[in-house]
Amino acid sequence: MTEDGRTPLRVLLVEDCEEDALLVLAELKRARYEVSHERVQTAADLRAALQRGVWDIVVSDATMPTFDALGTLAVVAESGIDVPVVIVSGSIDEESAVAVLRAGARDFVLKGRLARLAPAIARELRDARSRRALRRREEELHEAQKLEAVGRIAAGVAHDFNNVLAVVDVYATTLAGELRPPNPLAEDVAEIRAAVQRGTALIQQLLAFAREQPLQPRLVDLTDVVRRIERSLRDLVGARIELRVRSARGPAHVEIDPTQLERIVMNLVVNARDAMPTGGTITISIGEEEDDDGEDGPPSRAGYVRLAVTDTGTGMDRATQARIFEPFFTTKGASGTGLGLSTVFGIVKQSGGHVYVRSAPGEGATFRLYLPRTPRPVVS
Helix, strand or coil: CCCCCEEEEEEEEEECCCCHHHHHHHHHHCCEEEEEEEEEHHHHHHHHHHCCCCCCCCEECCCCCEHHHHHHHHHHHHCCCCEEEEEECCCHHHHHHHHHHHCCCCCCEEEHHHHHHHHHHHHHHHHHHHHHHHHHHHHHHHHHHHHHHHHHHHHHHHEEEEHHHHHHHHHHHHHHHHHCCCHHHHHHHHHHHHHHHHHHHHHHHHHHHHHCCCCCCEEHHHHHHHHCHHHHHHHHHHEEEEEEEEECCCCEEEEECCCCHHHHHHHHHHHHHHCCCCEEEEEEEECCCCCCCCCCCCHHHHHHHEEEECCCCCCCHHHCCCCCCCCCCCHHHHHHHHHHHHHHHHHHCCCEEEEEECCCCCEEEEEEEEEECCCCCCCC
């Protein structure tokens, strides 16, 4: 919504007559839309415009000298872009109307009754938002099912590996008791025991992802926890990165293991830092609603407190986003274990929360955590 109360609207006009195009735009402006538009007249120009920009609606003339509504619908369908198409016609017979509706048009409006255009577009925008939200929920369900299956495998591997390490540790401990410096093997045994400890730490991260790690939840305020580790976070990101913390305006009480919550924040900040090798900004915000389309988040946000970590780094493509919570998936090469974000996912889910990510190449990333809100005061 603009400052004067108008609704932004990105319109792709398929129209050969400039006068008719101006009439359409005037009608939309009269309906208090803040219109940005592009006018095209050919299939090639339409195809290029669809790939070049993001559009809320396509408004197409029914017939033009070298192009028509059915051609418009074919190009839009071919693009795979979910954008509604409304046909505007000087006159249209029943057979033609049925043909364009079957081909995918959402509505048609006669040029003599342009007052119907704005309500038709408003309806299609609502329907498009609903379709996108439904598709998002379906994708989330599929992702949750996939990660649940991976979690079961990870838990089995972790338990088996833990048994192996326990045996190694027993023998290494026995050897350590018998080998004393200056025996040169004493250092080797110490390295074995150190490797066992590192392996045990990795197992704990796998169990966290699989939601099988024992937690010790208690009532905490998210703002207090983040402020408590803020100095450590600033040391962690270094001088080239600016760290901003935006506290909640009111209480942000949740029930969670505070040690694991610190671990979550640390992991997200490290991940953001690594995405900005030349510097940038990391913003941690608690309980503040951001300006977005409302598609990310649990069905009802009222019962949750939001913790968001945003960076200005390199961003991620959709293929990477689809895998970032999988154990051992990393984009950091040999320097990454691929367990940081999977640990975040597991702890949040085990605490009854939700995790969402939004990113694009070159546009940074935002991780949003929704943790169940508790109305009770924090007990110190």
